[in-house]
Amino acid sequence: MTTDTSNAPDAEASPLRDSARRTLDVEQQAIAALAQRLDHHFDRACELVLACQGRVVVTGMGKSGHIAGKIAATLASTGTPAFFVHPGEASHGDLGMITPGDVVLALSNSGETGEVTALLPLLKRLGTPLISMTGRPGSTLARHADAHLDSGVTREACPLDLAPTASTTAALALGDALAVALLEARGFTAEDFARSHPGGSLGKRLLLRVRDLMHEGSRLPRVPLGSPLRDALLEITRQGLGFTCVVDADGCLAGVYTDGDLRRTLDHHGDLSALRVDDVMTRPGKRIAPDVLAAEAVRMMEDNRITALAVVDETGHPIGALHMHDLLASGVI
Structure with a gap:
């Protein structure tokens, strides 16, 4: 007869769980450090978005692009109209989706991503305000932005310090912080949220009479x-x-x-x-x-x-x- 030990206490240490805990510790520290670096640039970023007559256009390449897409979705569902534009496609026609009344939020951990920095002269010509989110305040993207959000981390959770892990987690958390600050500034309510989620259970609970x-x-x-x-x-x-x-x-x-x-x-x-x-x-x-x-x-x-x-x-x-x-x-x- 066999005994099911799937719910039994761990009898010995697990290298796999040790690795997972180290990853979570590094990412937790990265997020905690963000709060200490919030400054007037964060206020300026919020002011630019609140004054925006168009939409927030969020862009980024690679892993930063994945995070940018999620930030755009979060903004859109919490009262800030937003959408994602791929920076490579923007240089080949999609820049027409951006207007002077919009605000661009560009993500790049290095602040030197070629496809993103290539947009700088075009945005300046349009007069579209730029908010950058990078891990390097002295980078090209940060220096040319109207407001810079510092998402830098001391190290990645990856033991090789190469794979974007802690840096993408930090950027995602900073994007959430921006969305929630804007939500509260607008007085966005649960019923407002439900209107943008009519198919979800929350929408049904708050909209159906x-x-x-x-x-x-x-x-x-x-x-x-x-x-x-x-x-x-x-x-x-x-x-x-x-x-x-x-x-x-x-x-x-x-x-x-x-x-x-x-x-x-x-x-x-x-x-x-x-x-x-x-x-x-x-x-x-x-x-x-x-x-x-x-x-x-x-x-x-x-x-x-x-x-x-x-x-x-x-x-x-x-x-x-x-x-x-x-x-x-x-x-x-």
Whole structure:
């Protein structure tokens, strides 16, 4: 018989894990050092972006290009319109994507990447502000920028000190710092974030309202006060939502009758034929307004251990019905 030791404590040291820990330590130190080097150039970079009438064009070559693409995506999703342009392609036609109203954020660890520095005279001619992010404040790219963000590291996590590891991690973290500073300066909210992520779960939770999901019109289960219980049961079965609204003579919600009420009715009444829905319905019944967030409807259902809600307008008239299945299908849950 064999024993599964996959979750057992380590019996001996692992050179592989030791290597991983050294890598994480080096990169952690690189990120920590960034905070000490933030200066007025960071403020200037933020001011340039906040004053930008166009978009932030992020560029970089090789590994810096990969980081630049992620920074552009982060900026765009947090309230700062941005996109990535490959510097090699920019020199062969894509520079037309950059306008004087834009701001360029150029990444190069050395600050001497040929494809990136080749853009300098073209950007100067356009009058497009330039923010550089390099590991060398004295580099060509840094010296010609309107603001320079120092992402330098003392060494790479790679034991050969060659492969971009700590330097790309530092650049990525500095890009996140820039995006968050701009987010806070703009007063960007969770609802703003949701608008740019309508397909995600956060977008659904913050954008979908009860009225977007409720059943209405002929799909609204409803019987009048005084109806025989049999009519209420037929309405529940016909609509398939597990409950029916019970309305008074003015059409206002007087109560609800649910599957749970039926079980309680069977426990306490032997003969259902003589019962009217008024005798056994739940008063006044849980209800919700149509403009409430769907996520709030989830909370109300969970707190009250129910699976459906009547949706009423400001006068108390039922205008819809919402079931837990609708919330599940929408992705709110």
